Amino acid sequence: MLDQTDLRILDELSKNSRITMKELSEKVHLSSPAASARVEKLEISGIIEGYTVKINQLKMGCTVHAMINIIMKDSQHEPYLSYINSQVPFVINNYKISGDSCYLLECKFPSNEILDEFLVQLSELVNYKLSIIIRK
Numbered sequence: 383m384l385d386q387t388d389l390r391i392l393d394e395l396s397k398n399s400r401i402t403m404k405e406l407s408e409k410v411h412l413s414s415p416a417a418s419a420r421v422e423k424l425e426i427s428g429i430i431e432g433y434t435v436k437i438n439q440l441k442m443g444c445t446v447h448a449m450i451n452i453i454m455k456d457s458q459h460e461p462y463l464s465y466i467n468s469q470v471p472f473v474i475n476n477y478k479i480s481g482d483s484c485y486l487l488e489c490k491f492p493s494n495e496i497l498d499e500f501l502v503q504l505s506e507l508v509n510y511k512l513s514i515i516i517r518k
Contacts, residue, residue, distance in 0.1 A: 391420055
């Protein structure tokens, strides 16, 4: 079970995974060794699976933000999944979902032209419905 201190540690790490143990310990009112031990316990138990970098897609030049509902043409998902794995620079998330679609694909593209190239290749594998994000 997680207590309030563990939850505060997770909250602080989710805001800044590069925080030092000294800074973390001050924020959660523990000594540095105690905070470090708590983090290690959370890692060993699998609650903390890893640390990541959040990339600002706009500053990387990717201004077209798209959500694409994927409808499979047949039961073979592997060609689609292989294609998506080859498009790592553009694909942010590929969610397997239930409902009218099989997957919900979140992507960022530097231009409408590159989005169009992506969709032309995608349409050879699946049917899709495209939505462009106007504002977050």
